[in-house]
Amino acid sequence: MRKPSRSALFLGLIPFVGMCFSVPLWDRVRPMLFGLPFNLFWLICWIVLTTACLWAAYRVESAIDEQRGSTP
């Protein structure tokens, strides 16, 4: 099976930056949004955004697979 494409890997890196490496930037209580502390709100948003990123990566990978024919 071929390796994942660069663009898919890049899309996979985004959630890691958003939820993990950038923690000093968003780990605070205020501003509170929708009644939630900012860090909790941020993470909940990123759960949804992660699915969006992976969906995009899925589309990229499927497109490449189709281009190369059905053999992996």
Place this chain on the structure above:
Amino acid sequence: MTPAAVSLTIIAAIVAAGVTVGFLAGARRKMDLEEWTVGGRGFGVLLVFLLMAGEVYTTFSFLGASGWAYSHGGPTLYVLAYLTLAYVVSFFVLPQLWELGRRHGMQTVADFFGLRYGNRYLAGFACLVGIVCLVPYVQLQITGVGIILSVASFGGIGRAPAMAICVVLLVAFVFASGVRAVAWISVVKDGLMILAALCIGIAIPYIHFGGVGPMFAALARARPEHLTMPGATIDQGHAWYVSTVLLTSVGFYMWPHAFGSTFTAKSADTLRRNAVVMPLYTLTLAFIFFAGFASVLLVPGLKDGDLAMLTVVRNTFPAWFLGVIGGAGALTAMVPASIFILTAATLFAKNLIRPVFAPGMSDDQVAKLARVMVIVLGLIALCLGIFSSSTLVSLLLTGYAGVAQFFPGVVLGIYWRRVTLTGVFGGMIAGVSTAAFLMLSHRDPLFGLSAGFLALCLNFAVAGGLSLLTAEPASVAEPDVAAPGGVVGAGGVIPPRASDMPRI
């Protein structure tokens, strides 16, 4: 009836209902080794999904996450991040792993190491590490049931007897019905769990504070430092968060039970799609966090944070509702625990003892040995549960520090042709021994970083360095060059199926 009697009766009824579903699912089937451990490989997509979901939602998320939100505060947020990012990792690793597994007939993590690197001692070592790491995970579940029963009985049942009851039930359950029962019981359990999480997460803040927003506002006024890292701890700041999230997100699918379930998927594409959708499953955990943070203000001063959420439930709701929550929680502990114990016992008999020590064993003997191991592992976990006072989350982190050490061998084995047996074996030994030393000597976290993460870095460095120093591998099951004519590995010689012959 006293409140304790009401809640215990309902818990017993829910557990009994769940177990009955399990027994019915297991009845009328001849129980040979194959049926018992992998359901005769006849699982449809739905059952496989249920099995995987049953493994994800454990007592850890139910009591452990809320308990840490109560006792540690901010650092608990790592749970939301790691569960989500684990699926990102899986998107890039599992499809390739599945492809390799399909070509070479792999079923377990030990098969992977045995077949990819062509060495049964590496496979045996991986087995041993997997089994040892599963024990604290089982212990965590048993401890969870102990907590539930002692809170629900208003202290009437001690934690140790409660854990003993749980182990007896667990062993009986695993014996009688095997893995098919586990998948079906997950239906009952997951429904109850999600319902319980929503009820608790919304109702508790609403009843006591008038809503989730006012609850957090009150907490932000009273204890603002509790909501950010390092929260109530001194050494779990941002560096700890990043290192722990990395360690646990790569470790998630390295658990032997999760690793094995990869191979049950219908296609590589299924695994990718699964990875896209599964992060949303993590959203329900946010509700558990609401309850955990609410209990900071409602029941301050508890010595054991893991008790916090149930204590609040007990103080807020009538006894029957405590029973429903307790029953859901007990099933949430027992379903995964039986999967873990089944995986560990099978690994021990089939992938460790038979290939390394007793090649002549028949399938029947292996099945018998696996059953004995179910009892032994149950008792070990019980003893550990009675004599240790670790919190649920730290138990899980101990296991993660161990299983994550598989990751370098897996990811390099999939993507790097230059990797050698010496490199991976050396790296794994270095990683596992470092992790074990640091965890057992209570040096976690070290320099503000998760000890398991440091071990993982060392593992990668040793694996990479030694691979470059040793000769190009005469690969047994390299990703693109499959060995013709059958390969020798953990499970003995596995002849290639005609459809799996290399296409090069």
